[in-house]
Amino acid sequence: MTTLDSCCRVCSRLFFSCRLKNPSDGMKNRTCCWFTVVSVGALLSLFAMYSCLIVYNDRDNVNWMIFSMVRKHINFFMVAMIIFAVFASYCVLLLLFALVQVALREKLHLHWLHVIFICLGVIIISAWIVVMAYHERLIVTLSLQYMAPFLQFGAVGALTLLSWFVFRAYQEAKKESKFLIAAVFLVVSAFIFLCPLLISSPCLMEIKDLKKDLPRPKLYGHRGAPMLAPENTMMSFERGANECNLAAFETDVQVSKDGIPFLMHDHKGHFLKRTTNVEEEYTCSKNLSFDKLKTLNAGKWFEEVDPFRTVHLLTGDQKKEAENQHIPSLKELLNLTKKYNIPVMFDLYGSTDCDNTNDTVRTVETIKESNVNSTLIYWLHKNESEHVKTITSDFIQVYNDKKICEKKPGCRLNLEYSHLTMDEIRELRKDDVNVNLYVVNERWLFSLLWCANVSSVTTNACQDLNRMEQPDWTMAPSAYRLAWILADALSILLMIGLFFCQRSCHRRSDVNVLHRIPLLRINSN
Incomplete structure (x- = not known):
């Protein structure tokens, strides 16, 4: 036996079974069992790590869901990724030592601490897989x-x-x-x-088909450019227009106590807590006048929480500007829309605790008063579209039902990216349907949808996707x-x-x- 051979045996045996000597004869018939346990743990942990990397596109949704439960800014998704990465590394290392021992014709005996760690990890990962399978x-x-x-x-x-x-x-x-x-x-x-x-x-596909028939999907800024500035603030929309070549703004509208539409996504209980410095508890936009809303700071949270780990990309002046952002009114965004000639598409939100009877009428009135070109307003179908048609027929109607667009060539469809298959996207595009999918942040997903010929995507990462000149790979x-x-x-x-x-x-x-x-x-x- 060579010195290297002996060292390999001792090191692998120490790590795997915490023993210097070979296991006793009574333990030798467990080799197949222990190798199976380690292999299952390694495979499951690698799958969990892979799924984390894939679902990273939706990390903001996960963190927002955790915030709605605990009322604290926690990057839960990153914590989960670190835990799975550590466990995957641990299981793969165990498997490598097991393979070394098998190659050296050593009998395996897994230490009881390893068994406990692997069992706990498998239970946690199994729960993660169940959640993944559902959501x-x-x-x-x-x-x-x-x-x-x-x-x-x-x-x-x-x-x-x-x-x-x-x-x-x-x-x-x-x-x-x-x-x-x-x-x-x-x-x-x-x-x-x-x-x-x-x-x-x-x-x-052939490269020539990509260049000939598949233009790059247009980019809709999800609440502006939320990786470059606090979401739903004027700084966010300004930077999106200037640095991301946005084809449309996407935002969220609520109506204040005095009937002024303003921009804010969170609309359920404690709806101001996540993105402002509000101290009191409010559950409804109708509890506050717009003058009160204007006094709230809507930017400091961005630098403190750093939701996308992008604050370091801002210059000193940009950080100061971000810290002083306020909640903008819809009228302010419409003025920006006119300035850059960029359409705006929005969700009209209202808490169930509010009386939202006149929100649609008041929002349409604000749009009319702003004198913005009506063709720059993309009105989502779920926002009382039929009622809006009785007030004005000039807005561009955007639908969230594939069946409607299948019967209306040339219509606009806005859906979550996971609600259409690649074949369905291609068929809709053949029928001249404009397909926008949300929220697409990762390069791999944008590349896949680009190859499927999607029209546009709503994104948080407009600055990254705007730099892509072609999909990451085609063959x-x-x-x-x-x-x-x-x-x-x-x-x-x-x-x-x-x-x-x-x-x-x-x-x-x-x-x-x-x-x-x-x-x-x-x-x-």
Whole structure:
């Protein structure tokens, strides 16, 4: 036994089982059990980490939901990501040490502390997966459409590396167990090698088709540019117009006690607590006059909380400007709309505790009084659209029902990004439907929707998406097929070589054992 071999054995045994010596004979039959436990923990933790990275697009929604429950600014999503990253690293390290021990023909014994940590982690991750399956399963499906070609290549590489251990287990197994090992390995291998037949990604296209038929989706600023300035403030909309090349402003409107529409998203209990310095408890916009609302600071929270970890990008002057932002009226935004000729689309919000009877009428009156071009107003269908049509027919109607737009070519559709499949987007675009999806912040999701030919997206990250000149990746179908076939063929050739290598090693081992038997008998005599 070499010094390196001995060190590897001792280090892996110390980390895995906290023992310097081999486990007792009574523990040796647990190797398969412990290896399975560690493998399951590693696979689940890697999936949890992958899902966190995918759902990162919706992190603001998660943090807002936590705030609505605990009334404190906590970056809960980042905390969850750190926990899952630590657990994933821990489980993968355990698995690597287990593989080292198996390669060195060591018997495994998992220390009871490792068992407890893995069990707790599996319980937490299982709960996370249940939540994900209920709330975020569609974004995971979309991510697979985007990442599937690369995940398949990674799976082929992992299968090739692990085949060494499978082949050794096959050679050392009893005759009845060999059939089971071979059957399972062949089924898994066939699935991994052939799964590209099931992969359908809109980014598998010719580059010339992208440049010819798929212009970059337009950007709608979600509450302005909330990564560059406090959301729903004039600074946010100004920076969005000047730095993000926005095609439209998206905002939220409520009506004050004295009938003045103003910009504010939160509309349920304690609706001012998240983004202002209000001290009293208010549950309804009708409890305050606009003069009172104007006295509230709507910018300091942005620098204190740093919701998107982007405050460091602001200059000293920009930080001072952000700190002094107030709650703007709808009229202020309409003046900005006229200045930049950028349309505005808004949700008309009102708490259930409020009397919102005249909110629509008052909002329409404010728009008319501002003398803004009516074609710059995108009126969402859910905001009493039919009633608005009786007042004015000039506003651009935007619908949130796919079935309506299927019957009205040329209409505008505004939906959450997870409510349409890539094929549905393409079919709607063929019917000349303008499709806007919200809220899209990550490059991979924007790239996927770009390949699907979406018209526009509502985003918090306008400054990042505005810099993209093309999707992060596209690949010609013929090139992907060639890469797939070559990767599979190379993997199969390597695994054949590994199989015969293991077979040769096993036979030499059997011969050495047979040669030792007479010597053992002589010594015993």
